[in-house]
Amino acid sequence: MADLAPTVSRHVLAAPASAAAGESRWRVVARTAFPFLVVAVLWEFTAYLGIFPRKLFPPLEDVAATFVRLTASGILPHHVLDTLIRLAAGFALAAVAGVAIGLAMGRSRRAEDIFLPLVSIGAPIPGLAYTPLFLLWFGLGNKTTVLLVGFVSAFPIIFNTWTGVKAVKEIWVRSAQAMGADSRRLFHHVILPGSLPYVLTGLRLGLAQAWRILVGVEMLAAVPWGLGWMIFGAREFLNTDVMLAGVFVIGVIGLALEKFVFQRLEQYTVVRWGMMT
Amino acid sequence: MSTTAATTSAPTASVQAASARATSAYRAGLTLLVVAAVYEATARSGAFPPALLPTLPKVAATLWDLLLDGTMLEHAGYTMYRVLFGLALAVAVGLPLGILMGRMRSVENFCLPLASALMPIPSLAWVPVFILWFGLGNTVAILIVFYAALFPMLLNAWSGVRAVNPLWLRAAGAMGADERALFWKVIIPGASPFIITGLRQAFLRAWIAVVGAEMLAASDWGLGWVIFDAKEFLNADVMLASLVVIGLIGFVFERLVFGSIERATVMRWGMVRTAKS
Numbered sequence: 001m002a003d004l005a006p007t008v009s010r011h012v013l014a015a016p017a018s019a020a021a022g023e024s025r026w027r028v029v030a031r032t033a034f035p036f037l038v039v040a041v042l043w044e045f046t047a048y049l050g051i052f053p054r055k056l057f058p059p060l061e062d063v064a065a066t067f068v069r070l071t072a073s074g075i076l077p078h079h080v081l082d083t084l085i086r087l088a089a090g091f092a093l094a095a096v097a098g099v100a101i102g103l104a105m106g107r108s109r110r111a112e113d114i115f116l117p118l119v120s121i122g123a124p125i126p127g128l129a130y131t132p133l134f135l136l137w138f139g140l141g142n143k144t145t146v147l148l149v150g151f152v153s154a155f156p157i158i159f160n161t162w163t164g165v166k167a168v169k170e171i172w173v174r175s176a177q178a179m180g181a182d183s184r185r186l187f188h189h190v191i192l193p194g195s196l197p198y199v200l201t202g203l204r205l206g207l208a209q210a211w212r213i214l215v216g217v218e219m220l221a222a223v224p225w226g227l228g229w230m231i232f233g234a235r236e237f238l239n240t241d242v243m244l245a246g247v248f249v250i251g252v253i254g255l256a257l258e259k260f261v262f263q264r265l266e267q268y269t270v271v272r273w274g275m276m277t
Numbered sequence: 278m279s280t281t282a283a284t285t286s287a288p289t290a291s292v293q294a295a296s297a298r299a300t301s302a303y304r305a306g307l308t309l310l311v312v313a314a315v316y317e318a319t320a321r322s323g324a325f326p327p328a329l330l331p332t333l334p335k336v337a338a339t340l341w342d343l344l345l346d347g348t349m350l351e352h353a354g355y356t357m358y359r360v361l362f363g364l365a366l367a368v369a370v371g372l373p374l375g376i377l378m379g380r381m382r383s384v385e386n387f388c389l390p391l392a393s394a395l396m397p398i399p400s401l402a403w404v405p406v407f408i409l410w411f412g413l414g415n416t417v418a419i420l421i422v423f424y425a426a427l428f429p430m431l432l433n434a435w436s437g438v439r440a441v442n443p444l445w446l447r448a449a450g451a452m453g454a455d456e457r458a459l460f461w462k463v464i465i466p467g468a469s470p471f472i473i474t475g476l477r478q479a480f481l482r483a484w485i486a487v488v489g490a491e492m493l494a495a496s497d498w499g500l501g502w503v504i505f506d507a508k509e510f511l512n513a514d515v516m517l518a519s520l521v522v523i524g525l526i527g528f529v530f531e532r533l534v535f536g537s538i539e540r541a542t543v544m545r546w547g548m549v550r551t552a553k554s
Contacts, residue, residue, distance in 0.1 A: 032390045039391065056409055113304035118312065124527040125520055126485035128401075128492065129501065132508040133516050136329050216401035216489040220505075228402070232493070235405040243406050247398060254397025 058241045066241040067248065080249060082225040083214065086142065090149025091210045095203060097150070098157025102202070105158070106165020106195070119158055127152030127213045131220050140222045148217050153210035157202040164198025165191060196269060204262045211254055331514040340518035353522060355498035359415060360480075360487045363422025367479055371427045372472065375434025379468070385435070392431060400425035400486045404493045417494040418487060425486035426479035433475025437468030469542055477535045484527050 040060060046052070047059035054062075070076035101119075104111040131148060138144040168191055176190045218228025231246040313333060319325070320332045331339075343349035378385040400421050407417045441464055449463045491501025500523050507515040 031386050035387045035391050036394070038387075052410075109301075110304070113301050114308045117305040117309050121524065124531060125524040126488045126527070128485060128489040129504055129520055129523050131492070132504050133513065133520070135508060136511065136513055136516075211397075212399040212401070212485070215399045216404075216493070219401070219404070219493055231402060231405045235408060238409060240406065240409055243409070247402050247406065250402045251394065251398040254399070255394070258397060 055238050056240050058244070062241045063244045063248070066239075067245040070242070070245060076230075076245070076249065079225050079227050079230045079246075080253070082223070083218065083227045084253070086145050086149065086218075086223075086226065087210060087214055090146045090214065091153060091207055093146065093150030094153040094157055094206050094210065098154040098202065098206060099161050099199060101154075102158045102161025102199070103165060103191075103195075105162040107191070112162070115158075119155065123155045123159070127209070128216050128220075131217055135221060142223060145214070145217050145221050145223055145226075148221075149210045149214050152213045153206035156205035156209055157199075160198045160202025160205065161195065164195030164202070167198060168194035200262070200266055200269070204258075207257055207262070208254075211257060215250060328511040329513050331517065336514050336517045336521075339514040340521060343515070343518060349518070349522060352498055352500050352503050352519070353526065355496075356487055356491065356500045357526070359418040359491075359499065360422055360483050363419045363487070364426050364480060364483050366419070366423045367426035367430050367483070368476070370423075371430030371475075371479070372434050375431040375475075376438050376464075376468070378431070378435045379438025380464075388431075389435075392428060396428045396432075400482070401489045401493070404490055408494050413494050414496045418490040418496070418499070421486050421490040421494075422483045425482040429478035429482055430475045433471045433478065434468065437471025437475070438464060440471060441467035473535070473539055473542065476538075477531070480530055480535065481527075484530070488523065 044059055047054070047057050051057075067076070101111075101115055105115050106112070127148065130151065131144075134144045134148045134151075138147060172190050172194060173186065176186050181189065215228040218226040219232040223229050227246050227250055231243045231250075234240075234242040234246070317333055320327070320330045327335075340349070374384075374388065378388050403424060404417065404421060407420055411417050411420070445463050445467060446459065449459050454462065487499075488501035488504075491499040492505040496502060500519050504516050504519045504523075507513070507519070
């Protein structure tokens with residue numbers, strides 16, 4: 001699967017900073033802000049031109065005002081919190097199950113033979129396609145959402161963990177055994193650190209997948225609170241400003257997950273251990 | 278998820294490998310059989326309503342009927358049209374733009390911040406907004422596919438062009454290649470592994486996005502719509518049949534189409550090691 005392909009996003013997000021090593025801080029900020037400024041001006045211009053109804057194409061200050069209003073009244077934080085709780089629950093499910101299955105598949109030939117066909121059949125089907133089936137089986141609401149998010153994001157985690165365990169150098173395993181490591185120590189000190197870069201990549205891909213799916217599932221599963229539901233529900237009342245504010249928050253959360261959660265985790269583990277630069 | 282990776286990672290004598298492969302295939306078949314039998318037993322035990330958990334022969338019969346009367350093909354045709362149209366648009370925009378970003382600093386400075394800001398927003402979050410702007414129907418689905426497929430294409434083309442070995446560029450320049458020859462003979466083949474990876478990822482994203490978009494922006498045709506519509510009538514057999522078709526199409530594209538593109542281009546040019554390392 002292409003889930004194993006090298007992730008580009010990390011380098012992309014890091015590149016502007018590294019490319020601009022020779023420049024002053026302010027120039028970098030200005031250069032990064034400039035495209036957004038251009039887009040914002042174009043947007044305002046189009047909004048005020050009046051080609052589209054203001055309800056459908058609100059100027060940015062309307063969106064900002066809506067954002068402030070929703071935040072102050074506590075509605076937006078409630079939506080965000082519910083979405084994040086679902087994300088955390090689904091992802092935790094996927095992480096535990098995915099890493100466990102992946103490790104088992106990597107270590108034992110029998111487990112690999114058992115799980116690989118199942119996983120290979122399940123993986124190419126887009127996760128959202130399961131939504132109606134899960135809705136039938138588990139009903140509308142939270143249970144379906146969490147289970148589906150967990151189910152879908154488990155696949156990249158399984159594949160990467162499996163690949164990671166397979167990629168542990170044979171010679172490390174053998175030298176550890178020659179030095180008298182029992183299987184518990186072998187696992188803790190060789191297999192686990194050795195496969196960790198792959199596991200982390202899998203977790204990162206899994207989280208990204210979970211985030212992408214969650215927004216869609218919330219729209220379909222009619223949960224009472226949640227960002228996906230908020231923007232989908234706003235359609236009924238033509239509240240484009242609410243939608244755009246919601247899309248903005250979704251983007252910020254997605255960026256934060258990528259930048260702060262996983263880059264930190266990587267810094268603390270694999271980079272410090274010298275497994276990855 | 279290749280079984281080849283599993284077999285090549287342990288280079289043993291060929292006879293031994295062959296017997297191991299036979300054991301693997303045997304176990305894999307056994308797993309699938311056991312899972313099918315368990316499912317069948319659960320479905321027949323009557324613990325769940327048969328409408329929710331149809332037996333496998335029933336699913337097969339439904340699939341066969343839908344294939345024979347042509348509805349399934351028509352749904353699949355609409356879905357393929359949306360995916361391919363959106364993907365073609367994404368390639369038409371993302372590929373040239375990505376190459377330009379890789380070659381020209383100013384384009385990179387302008388587009389990269391925008392791309393990194395838009396990328397973390399899941400494509401499905403735009404569905405309600407696009408429904409308001411463009412109404413229900415094909416346009417929304419195609420635009421969502423375009424949005425989903427654009428970023429993998431763009432970013433991979435960009436990093437591919439940047440990853441071209443500068444030594445090759447200088448060597449070609451020293452041998453008197455002009456700009457045009459440099460571009461077609463060095464940069465494009467050099468970046469092609471990334472570009473093809475990008476195409477692959479773009480298709481995967483597009484495939485996920487189209488199912489979601491069809492569910493939410495319901496028109497009358499499309500595999501995503503069938504599944505979602507079947508929920509209303511508790512037709513779990515139709516859902517499972519459509520899931521099979523969705524999985525098959527995804528698998529065929531991923532393996533056969535992109536696999537053969539890869540073999541015809543980068544593998545023949547001997548570029549594939551640089552892509553995989």
